[in-house]
Amino acid sequence: IGKDILANGGRGLDAVEQVLRYFESDPKFNAGIGAVYTSAGTHEMDASIMNGKDLSAGAVAGVEHVKHPISLARLVMEKTSHVLLAYQGAEQFAEKMGIKLVPNSYFDTKLRYNQWQEYRKRLEEGKHGTVGCVVLDEYGNLAAGTSTGGMTNKMPGRIGDSPIIGAGTYADNNGSAVSGTGWGEKFIIHDVAFNMTALMKYKGYSLKKAANEIIHKILQPNDGGIIAVDKKGNYVMEFNTLGMFRGVATSSGKFEIKIWK
Numbered sequence: 542i543g544k545d546i547l548a549n550g551g552r553g554l555d556a557v558e559q560v561l562r563y564f565e566s567d568p569k570f571n572a573g574i575g576a577v578y579t580s581a582g583t584h585e586m587d588a589s590i591m592n593g594k595d596l597s598a599g600a601v602a603g604v605e606h607v608k609h610p611i612s613l614a615r616l617v618m619e620k621t622s623h624v625l626l627a628y629q630g631a632e633q634f635a636e637k638m639g640i641k642l643v644p645n646s647y648f649d650t651k652l653r654y655n656q657w658q659e660y661r662k663r664l665e666e667g668k669h670g671t672v673g674c675v676v677l678d679e680y681g682n683l684a685a686g687t688s689t690g691g692m693t694n695k696m697p698g699r700i701g702d703s704p705i706i707g708a709g710t711y712a713d714n715n716g717s718a719v720s721g722t723g724w725g726e727k728f729i730i731h732d733v734a735f736n737m738t739a740l741m742k743y744k745g746y747s748l749k750k751a752a753n754e755i756i757h758k759i760l761q762p763n764d765g766g767i768i769a770v771d772k773k774g775n776y777v778m779e780f781n782t783l784g785m786f787r788g789v790a791t792s793s794g795k796f797e798i799k800i801w802k
């Protein structure tokens with residue numbers, strides 16, 4: 542989807558939004574329909590998007606009735622003077638923008654329900670399935686976006702890293718476009734996505750060296766992973782978990798998906 546948009550002269554932001562809308566529509570991923578359950582048995586979704594050209598960004602947190610949180614994040618970026626809207630305020634804004642709200646049960650799936658029951662038995666939180674997309678477009682601009690249902694059995698009101706610009710998402714043409722997946726609290730504490738750009742801008746690190754530093758030295762085993770691209774088209778998909786569903790497509794014909802190391 543992203544490749545076709547870019548090949549037809551589309552902007553990175555459009556590619557990010559449309560790829561993430563696809564994931565949000567597929568119940569296999571923890572974003573949109575298929576989002577995980579909170580400890581109250583509901584769904585609360587987070588998403589964000591950022592433009593590396595001018596550092597504009599938009600995000601939503603805790604939305605319960607919006608089919609495509611990534612598109613609402615983009616509207617926050619383009620139609621408000623704010624970066625992050627949450628809960629009822631975000632949904633009132635969605636309605637004002639003409640988005641039809643759906644009942645929270647729209648996001649229910651058997652798979653996530655069963656997972657939730659399993660997690661509750663073991664009293665731990667599940668942290669997998671966040672979706673992200675990072676892009677370098679033909680205009681030389683970077684863009685990044687992330688969308689998630691958060692962590693299984695999270696407390697209602699808990700907001701993860703995905704809607705936090707600098708934690709789960711960041712894009713700067715002079716650094717990198719980054720999207721993170723994993724244990725959100727860790728990504729917030731370590732400002733993972735911004736620190737990728739910081740290491741590149743302030744310490745002159747390559748994309749690969751920065752990713753290695755953050756994923757393997759700052760974060761701990763099993764915390765999660767990132768996808769990132771820089772303005773030269775270098776990319777990394779680095780993680781410290783057992784696996785990470787990931788893929789890459791380029792204008793030179795590379796098309797690859799992977800799960801394990």
Ligand code: GLY
């Ligand atoms: N610095 C306070 C605020 O922007 O809400």
Ligand code: GLY
Binds near residue numbers: 668671691709721722
């Ligand atoms: N990384 C997704 C979350 O913690 O919510």
